[in-house]
Amino acid sequence: MNKVLRDTYVQVDLGAIAGNMEAIREMVGPDCAVMPVIKANAYGLGAVGVAQTLLDHGACYLAVATLTEALELREAYPEAPLFILGHTPDRFLHIVAEKKITQTLFTAAQGKLLNDIAAERGVKAKVHLKVDTGFHRLGTEDVDALYSICQQPNIEVEGIFSHLALAGEEEDAKQYRRFIAVIEALEAKGVAFRYKHLADSIAAVDYPEYRMNMVRPGALVYGLRGFHKGYIEVKQSMAFHTHLSQVRDIPKGEGVGYDFLWRAPQDTRIGTVPFGYADGYPRAMRGKGYVTIHGVKCPLIGVLCMDQCMVDLTNVPDAKEGDLAIVYGDGSNNTMSIQEASELAGSNKNEIVARLLPRPPRVYING
Numbered sequence: 397m398n399k400v401l402r403d404t405y406v407q408v409d410l411g412a413i414a415g416n417m418e419a420i421r422e423m424v425g426p427d428c429a430v431m432p433v434i435k436a437n438a439y440g441l442g443a444v445g446v447a448q449t450l451l452d453h454g455a456c457y458l459a460v461a462t463l464t465e466a467l468e469l470r471e472a473y474p475e476a477p478l479f480i481l482g483h484t485p486d487r488f489l490h491i492v493a494e495k496k497i498t499q500t501l502f503t504a505a506q507g508k509l510l511n512d513i514a515a516e517r518g519v520k521a522k523v524h525l526k527v528d529t530g531f532h533r534l535g536t537e538d539v540d541a542l543y544s545i546c547q548q549p550n551i552e553v554e555g556i557f558s559h560l561a562l563a564g565e566e567e568d569a570k571q572y573r574r575f576i577a578v579i580e581a582l583e584a585k586g587v588a589f590r591y592k593h594l595a596d597s598i599a600a601v602d603y604p605e606y607r608m609n610m611v612r613p614g615a616l617v618y619g620l621r622g623f624h625k626g627y628i629e630v631k632q633s634m635a636f637h638t639h640l641s642q643v644r645d646i647p648k649g650e651g652v653g654y655d656f657l658w659r660a661p662q663d664t665r666i667g668t669v670p671f672g673y674a675d676g677y678p679r680a681m682r683g684k685g686y687v688t689i690h691g692v693k694c695p696l697i698g699v700l701c702m703d704q705c706m707v708d709l710t711n712v713p714d715a716k717e718g719d720l721a722i723v724y725g726d727g728s729n730n731t732m733s734i735q736e737a738s739e740l741a742g743s744n745k746n747e748i749v750a751r752l753l754p755r756p757p758r759v760y761i762n763g
């Protein structure tokens with residue numbers, strides 16, 4: 397974790413994440429496991445920094461997208477159960493066996509390869525089968541291919557899963573039925589699955605009937621709400637803070653920033669804040685973004701630079717160097733919520749947080 401040697405940082409409330417995990421566990425009940433998704437550096441919040449909280453609050457696995465993400469966690473947590481949701485190329489497959497990482501698998505060829513790797517090393521490789529029920533991203537509906545993986549002696553097929561397109565209730569129900577058909581075909585051949593899972597954050601809340609015995613919430617764990625039909629009380633765990641590095645008055649007509657794309661319409665007090673697009677703030681926020689100082693919205697002016705940007709302090713004449721400027725908050729007290737940021741930037745909530753770059757340090761607080 398970075399040392400905080402900067403006035404710009406991502407603040408992560410581990411207490412909120414703990415509370416969200418408990419709320420999710422209560423929602424799904426004791427017979428349904430919770431596998432929080434901490435890919436993309438835990439949606440920008442710092443995977444290594446949040447993992448212990450998730451494990452302490454009932455995570456049965458930590459799910460990531462890639463082998464690299466799994467290895468970062470393996471270094472920090474030698475014993476944690478880790479799950480790779482994505483594909484791992486053949487040439488790296490030995491690493492998942494050696495590092496005891498549970499891998500997503502869907503081809504007979506990788507089943508054979510991973511089996512041989514595991515046999516050579518005298519271990520059993522754990523996998524979950526990925527069924528493509530219509531999302532057409534990853535997986536297969538080929539029962540023979542999936543069954544051949546189940547027959548490999550050095551592979552333990554612990555689970556089976558699929559993913560919903562969330563294209564509407566009817567489409568989702570169709571996908572569910574296709575998933576059940578594949579499960580039943582394999583069970584008819586004598587395969588037993590400890591875990592069956594389909595639901596991400598939205599599905600876990602909106603479709604209790606699709607929770608099966610494991611859910612895979614990502615956004616929800618961090619307090620980002622996307623559900624429609626159902627409801628669960630979760631708390632946003634993340635804020636993005638910076639502090640004013642300079643305050644000054646400029647006369648009417650002065651240009652500010654590259655190409656002087658903003659000019660002062662009157663004598664204006666402006667401030668400089670030390671964050672930019674290289675911290676992961678969308679450059680598309682030009683003309684729309686603001687920071688909140690003393691509870692007042694201060695619009696960004698001019699173009700956003702790589703490391704800094706300028707704000708209009710007209711409505712906070714008492715703002716001074718060092719004062720807190722909230723870039724993303726929870727929406728209260730005139731702060732920009734992640735939802736609002738996603739709308740202004742033409743993005744979605746997950747992208748806004750996941751694109752936060754490593755440069756701003758993550759600061760962990762509790763409560």
Ligand SMILES: *Cc1c(COP(=O)(O)O)cnc(C)c1O
Pocket residue numbers: 433435481559595596597598612613614615616746
């Ligand atoms: C990212 C991901 C999730 C979590 O998605 P959220 O919408 O953040 O809950 C679940 N399952 C899979 C396969 C994923 O890739």
